Amino acid sequence: MIELDNVGYSYGGGELLGDVSVQLAPGSFHFLTGPSGAGKTTLLKLCYGALQPTAGQVRVFDEDMRKLDRDQMALMRRRIGVVHQDCRFLDHLPLSENIALPLLVSGKDLNGEEENLRELMKWVGLAPRADALPPELSGGERQRAALARAVIMSPDVVIADEPTGNVDWEMSQRLLQLLVELNRMGKTVLIASHDLGLIRAAKSQVQARVLRISNRRLQLAGADL
Numbered sequence: 001m002i003e004l005d006n007v008g009y010s011y012g013g014g015e016l017l018g019d020v021s022v023q024l025a026p027g028s029f030h031f032l033t034g035p036s037g038a039g040k041t042t043l044l045k046l047c048y049g050a051l052q053p054t055a056g057q058v059r060v061f062d063e064d065m066r067k068l069d070r071d072q073m074a075l076m077r078r079r080i081g082v083v084h085q086d087c088r089f090l091d092h093l094p095l096s097e098n099i100a101l102p103l104l105v106s107g108k109d110l111n112g113e114e115e116n117l118r119e120l121m122k123w124v125g126l127a128p129r130a131d132a133l134p135p136e137l138s139g140g141e142r143q144r145a146a147l148a149r150a151v152i153m154s155p156d157v158v159i160a161d162e163p164t165g166n167v168d169w170e171m172s173q174r175l176l177q178l179l180v181e182l183n184r185m186g187k188t189v190l191i192a193s194h195d196l197g198l199i200r201a202a203k204s205q206v207q208a209r210v211l212r213i214s215n216r217r218l219q220l221a222g223a224d225l
Protein backbone atom coordinates (compact mmCIF):
# COMPACT_ATOMS: atom_id res chain seq x y z
CA MET A 1 0.00 0.00 0.00
CA ILE A 2 2.84 2.36 0.94
CA GLU A 3 6.35 1.18 0.25
CA LEU A 4 9.60 3.00 0.91
CA ASP A 5 12.64 1.59 -0.82
CA ASN A 6 16.04 2.85 0.37
CA VAL A 7 14.55 6.27 0.98
CA GLY A 8 16.73 9.12 2.14
CA TYR A 9 15.96 12.71 3.01
CA SER A 10 18.68 15.34 3.26
CA TYR A 11 18.57 19.11 3.54
CA GLY A 12 21.20 21.82 3.84
CA GLY A 13 23.93 19.30 3.11
CA GLY A 14 22.98 17.04 6.05
CA GLU A 15 21.15 13.74 6.10
CA LEU A 16 18.04 13.51 8.30
CA LEU A 17 16.97 10.03 7.16
CA GLY A 18 18.81 7.41 5.17
CA ASP A 19 18.33 3.85 3.86
CA VAL A 20 14.72 3.73 4.98
CA SER A 21 12.98 0.65 3.61
CA VAL A 22 9.55 -0.36 4.88
CA GLN A 23 6.28 -1.72 3.58
CA LEU A 24 2.91 -0.80 5.04
CA ALA A 25 0.67 -3.63 3.92
CA PRO A 26 -3.07 -3.07 3.41
CA GLY A 27 -4.88 -3.24 6.74
CA SER A 28 -1.69 -3.04 8.81
CA PHE A 29 -1.23 -0.92 11.94
CA HIS A 30 2.13 0.76 12.50
CA PHE A 31 3.56 3.10 15.08
CA LEU A 32 6.51 5.32 14.27
CA THR A 33 8.50 6.39 17.27
CA GLY A 34 11.83 8.03 18.08
CA PRO A 35 13.17 11.09 19.89
CA SER A 36 12.01 14.62 19.17
CA GLY A 37 13.64 15.88 15.98
CA ALA A 38 14.47 12.36 14.77
CA GLY A 39 12.45 12.85 11.61
CA LYS A 40 9.04 11.26 12.36
CA THR A 41 6.99 14.06 10.80
CA THR A 42 9.36 14.12 7.83
CA LEU A 43 8.93 10.39 7.29
CA LEU A 44 5.14 10.71 7.45
CA LYS A 45 5.30 13.53 4.88
CA LEU A 46 7.36 11.30 2.59
CA CYS A 47 4.63 8.65 2.88
CA TYR A 48 1.83 10.97 1.76
CA GLY A 49 3.74 13.00 -0.80
CA ALA A 50 4.04 16.31 1.06
CA LEU A 51 7.81 15.86 0.70
CA GLN A 52 9.80 14.10 -1.98
CA PRO A 53 12.75 11.94 -0.96
CA THR A 54 16.25 13.02 -1.93
CA ALA A 55 17.18 9.34 -2.45
CA GLY A 56 15.31 6.11 -3.09
CA GLN A 57 11.72 5.52 -4.10
CA VAL A 58 8.29 5.86 -2.50
CA ARG A 59 5.52 3.73 -3.97
CA VAL A 60 1.93 4.44 -2.99
CA PHE A 61 -0.96 2.24 -4.16
CA ASP A 62 1.53 0.51 -6.50
CA GLU A 63 2.58 3.76 -8.17
CA ASP A 64 5.97 5.41 -8.08
CA MET A 65 5.16 8.74 -6.45
CA ARG A 66 7.66 10.63 -8.67
CA LYS A 67 5.75 9.60 -11.77
CA LEU A 68 2.40 10.97 -10.65
CA ASP A 69 1.24 14.15 -12.34
CA ARG A 70 -0.62 16.85 -10.40
CA ASP A 71 -4.07 15.29 -10.85
CA GLN A 72 -2.89 11.78 -10.00
CA MET A 73 -1.13 13.17 -6.93
CA ALA A 74 -4.37 14.87 -5.82
CA LEU A 75 -6.28 11.59 -6.26
CA MET A 76 -3.64 9.70 -4.31
CA ARG A 77 -3.78 12.27 -1.49
CA ARG A 78 -7.55 11.78 -1.20
CA ARG A 79 -6.97 8.12 -0.41
CA ILE A 80 -4.76 9.06 2.54
CA GLY A 81 -6.34 10.84 5.50
CA VAL A 82 -3.85 12.86 7.53
CA VAL A 83 -4.19 14.09 11.11
CA HIS A 84 -1.57 16.83 11.38
CA GLN A 85 0.33 17.49 14.59
CA ASP A 86 -1.00 21.04 14.93
CA CYS A 87 -4.57 20.26 13.69
CA ARG A 88 -5.45 23.69 12.31
CA PHE A 89 -9.02 24.77 11.62
CA LEU A 90 -10.72 27.77 10.07
CA ASP A 91 -11.67 29.62 13.23
CA HIS A 92 -14.67 31.44 11.73
CA LEU A 93 -16.38 28.25 10.54
CA PRO A 94 -18.41 25.98 12.82
CA LEU A 95 -16.91 22.60 13.60
CA SER A 96 -19.22 20.63 11.29
CA GLU A 97 -18.19 22.82 8.34
CA ASN A 98 -14.53 22.44 9.21
CA ILE A 99 -14.92 18.66 9.23
CA ALA A 100 -16.78 18.79 5.90
CA LEU A 101 -14.11 20.95 4.22
CA PRO A 102 -12.36 18.09 2.37
CA LEU A 103 -15.72 17.25 0.74
CA LEU A 104 -16.15 20.85 -0.41
CA VAL A 105 -12.58 21.06 -1.69
CA SER A 106 -13.04 17.89 -3.73
CA GLY A 107 -16.23 19.29 -5.27
CA LYS A 108 -18.73 16.91 -3.62
CA ASP A 109 -22.32 17.95 -3.16
CA LEU A 110 -22.71 18.45 0.58
CA ASN A 111 -26.44 17.71 0.44
CA GLY A 112 -25.67 14.09 -0.35
CA GLU A 113 -23.17 13.90 2.48
CA GLU A 114 -25.25 15.16 5.42
CA GLU A 115 -25.87 11.70 6.82
CA ASN A 116 -22.20 10.76 6.45
CA LEU A 117 -21.19 13.95 8.29
CA ARG A 118 -23.75 13.40 11.08
CA GLU A 119 -22.62 9.79 11.60
CA LEU A 120 -19.00 10.81 11.68
CA MET A 121 -19.62 13.60 14.23
CA LYS A 122 -21.47 11.06 16.36
CA TRP A 123 -18.69 8.50 16.00
CA VAL A 124 -16.07 10.91 17.38
CA GLY A 125 -18.50 12.09 20.08
CA LEU A 126 -18.78 15.63 18.74
CA ALA A 127 -22.40 15.72 17.56
CA PRO A 128 -23.39 18.16 20.34
CA ARG A 129 -20.48 20.43 19.35
CA ALA A 130 -21.39 20.69 15.64
CA ASP A 131 -22.02 24.45 15.83
CA ALA A 132 -19.08 25.31 18.08
CA LEU A 133 -16.27 27.43 16.68
CA PRO A 134 -12.76 25.91 16.77
CA PRO A 135 -11.40 28.35 19.40
CA GLU A 136 -14.10 27.08 21.79
CA LEU A 137 -12.90 23.48 21.60
CA SER A 138 -10.81 21.60 24.14
CA GLY A 139 -7.59 19.84 23.10
CA GLY A 140 -9.32 16.45 23.00
CA GLU A 141 -12.21 17.83 20.96
CA ARG A 142 -9.76 19.35 18.46
CA GLN A 143 -7.93 16.05 18.07
CA ARG A 144 -11.16 14.13 17.51
CA ALA A 145 -12.35 16.77 15.04
CA ALA A 146 -9.05 16.49 13.18
CA LEU A 147 -9.50 12.72 13.01
CA ALA A 148 -13.07 13.11 11.69
CA ARG A 149 -11.87 15.56 9.03
CA ALA A 150 -9.11 13.13 8.04
CA VAL A 151 -11.53 10.27 7.44
CA ILE A 152 -14.53 12.06 5.93
CA MET A 153 -13.38 11.13 2.42
CA SER A 154 -13.23 7.43 3.43
CA PRO A 155 -9.49 7.09 2.85
CA ASP A 156 -7.74 3.71 2.60
CA VAL A 157 -4.88 4.91 4.78
CA VAL A 158 -4.95 7.03 7.95
CA ILE A 159 -1.74 8.78 8.99
CA ALA A 160 -1.72 10.56 12.35
CA ASP A 161 1.12 12.72 13.66
CA GLU A 162 1.16 12.69 17.48
CA PRO A 163 -2.65 12.42 17.67
CA THR A 164 -2.54 12.30 21.46
CA GLY A 165 0.02 15.08 21.89
CA ASN A 166 -2.01 17.49 24.02
CA VAL A 167 -4.56 15.31 25.79
CA ASP A 168 -4.80 13.41 29.06
CA TRP A 169 -4.52 9.62 29.35
CA GLU A 170 -8.26 9.00 29.22
CA MET A 171 -8.64 11.03 26.02
CA SER A 172 -5.58 9.43 24.46
CA GLN A 173 -7.21 6.03 25.09
CA ARG A 174 -10.38 7.24 23.42
CA LEU A 175 -8.45 8.48 20.38
CA LEU A 176 -6.55 5.21 20.23
CA GLN A 177 -9.87 3.36 20.29
CA LEU A 178 -11.06 5.34 17.26
CA LEU A 179 -7.84 4.56 15.37
CA VAL A 180 -8.14 0.86 16.27
CA GLU A 181 -11.76 0.89 15.02
CA LEU A 182 -10.62 2.43 11.73
CA ASN A 183 -8.06 -0.35 11.40
CA ARG A 184 -10.76 -2.95 12.11
CA MET A 185 -12.76 -1.41 9.26
CA GLY A 186 -9.81 -2.35 7.05
CA LYS A 187 -7.87 0.89 6.93
CA THR A 188 -4.10 0.95 7.03
CA VAL A 189 -3.01 3.03 10.04
CA LEU A 190 0.32 4.77 10.66
CA ILE A 191 0.76 6.80 13.84
CA ALA A 192 3.80 8.84 14.85
CA SER A 193 4.03 8.96 18.63
CA HIS A 194 6.61 9.16 21.35
CA ASP A 195 4.04 8.05 23.93
CA LEU A 196 5.30 4.59 24.82
CA GLY A 197 2.34 4.02 27.18
CA LEU A 198 -0.02 4.55 24.27
CA ILE A 199 1.96 2.17 22.07
CA ARG A 200 1.90 -0.53 24.77
CA ALA A 201 -1.85 -0.03 25.27
CA ALA A 202 -2.40 -0.38 21.51
CA LYS A 203 -0.43 -3.59 21.33
CA SER A 204 -2.90 -5.27 23.66
CA GLN A 205 -5.75 -4.38 21.27
CA VAL A 206 -4.32 -4.68 17.79
CA GLN A 207 -1.44 -6.33 16.00
CA ALA A 208 0.80 -3.29 15.71
CA ARG A 209 4.34 -3.08 14.39
CA VAL A 210 6.53 -0.46 16.00
CA LEU A 211 9.11 1.30 13.86
CA ARG A 212 11.74 3.43 15.53
CA ILE A 213 13.96 6.13 14.03
CA SER A 214 17.35 6.04 15.63
CA ASN A 215 20.48 7.76 14.31
CA ARG A 216 18.79 8.59 11.00
CA ARG A 217 17.84 4.96 10.35
CA LEU A 218 14.52 3.14 10.68
CA GLN A 219 14.45 -0.04 12.73
CA LEU A 220 11.81 -2.43 13.92
CA ALA A 221 11.47 -1.93 17.69
CA GLY A 222 11.96 -4.91 19.99
CA ALA A 223 9.17 -6.94 21.61
CA ASP A 224 9.59 -4.97 24.86
CA LEU A 225 7.59 -2.19 23.26
Ligand SMILES: Nc1ncnc2c1ncn2[C@@H]1O[C@H](COP(=O)(O)OP(=O)(O)OP(=O)(O)O)[C@@H](O)[C@H]1O
Nearest residue numbers: 011012016034035036037038039040041042043194
Ligand atom coordinates in the same frame (compact mmCIF):
# COMPACT_ATOMS: atom_id res chain seq x y z
N1 LIG B 1 13.75 20.91 4.56
C1 LIG B 1 14.16 21.18 5.81
N2 LIG B 1 14.84 22.30 6.07
C2 LIG B 1 15.28 22.59 7.30
N3 LIG B 1 15.06 21.77 8.38
C3 LIG B 1 14.38 20.66 8.19
C4 LIG B 1 13.89 20.30 6.89
N4 LIG B 1 13.24 19.12 7.02
C5 LIG B 1 13.35 18.76 8.33
N5 LIG B 1 14.01 19.68 9.02
C6 LIG B 1 14.38 19.59 10.47
O1 LIG B 1 14.65 18.23 10.75
C7 LIG B 1 14.30 17.92 12.11
C8 LIG B 1 13.35 16.74 12.16
O2 LIG B 1 12.03 17.18 12.01
P1 LIG B 1 10.73 16.30 12.25
O3 LIG B 1 9.64 17.28 12.51
O4 LIG B 1 10.57 15.37 11.11
O5 LIG B 1 11.08 15.47 13.57
P2 LIG B 1 10.09 14.73 14.59
O6 LIG B 1 10.74 13.44 14.93
O7 LIG B 1 8.73 14.68 14.02
O8 LIG B 1 10.12 15.71 15.83
P3 LIG B 1 8.98 15.98 16.98
O9 LIG B 1 8.81 14.67 17.72
O10 LIG B 1 9.63 17.04 17.81
O11 LIG B 1 7.75 16.44 16.26
C9 LIG B 1 13.70 19.20 12.67
O12 LIG B 1 14.72 19.85 13.40
C10 LIG B 1 13.30 20.00 11.43
O13 LIG B 1 13.30 21.38 11.65
